Amino acid sequence: MRRSKEDIYGHEILSFISDLFKNRLERHEIELKPSLPFKSMKQLSFRSVYYPVFVNLVDNAIFWLKDQPLPRTISLDYRDGKIYIKDSGPGVPVRDTERIFEPGFSRKPAGAGLGLYIVKEALKGVDCNIEIQAPIPDVGACFVINTKASGSL
Numbered sequence: 773m774r775r776s777k778e779d780i781y782g783h784e785i786l787s788f789i790s791d792l793f794k795n796r797l798e799r800h801e802i803e804l805k806p807s808l809p810f811k812s813m814k815q816l817s818f819r820s821v822y823y824p825v826f827v828n829l830v831d832n833a834i835f836w837l838k839d840q841p842l843p844r845t846i847s848l849d850y851r852d853g854k855i856y857i858k859d860s861g862p863g864v865p866v867r868d869t870e871r872i873f874e875p876g877f878s879r880k881p882a883g884a885g886l887g888l889y890i891v892k893e894a895l896k897g898v899d900c901n902i903e904i905q906a907p908i909p910d911v912g913a914c915f916v917i918n919t920k921a922s923g924s925l
Contacts, residue, residue: 782813809849
């Protein structure tokens with residue numbers, strides 16, 4: 773992968789993850805719902821950091837959504853320098869929100885607990901951060917990437 777910063781557009785990320793997860797999204801009847809601000813967003817960053825972050829977050833969302841009642845959605849939004857990745861799944865229990873980014877922590881059966889840790893570290897490497905919004909009952913999980921931590925992701 774290239775190791776120079778380049779403009780990355782939301783519509784490119786959407787196309788990449790739509791193609792990558794097409795079969796799983798269809799099989800589990802999950803709709804990917806990008807907002808217009810997400811599709812038109814532009815960030816100057818490294819694809820080698822940015823794309824794996826979205827792959828991990830969408831992969832996790834699919835896992836937790838697949839057994840939930842319909843409708844099942846993964847929403848992508850961009851507001852005020854922040855990217856929101858939200859699903860309509862069971863959400864993250866309050867007791868787990870402090871530990872969710874720790875290495876080795878997982879609620880997935882046979883999960884290694886490294887995905888979200890790697891996401892957080894990768895974003896930290898480009899002076900950005902990720903957090904999970906405080907859980908709201910029956911709303912699902914919402915991860916927020918702050919792209920303004922250093923000016924751009």
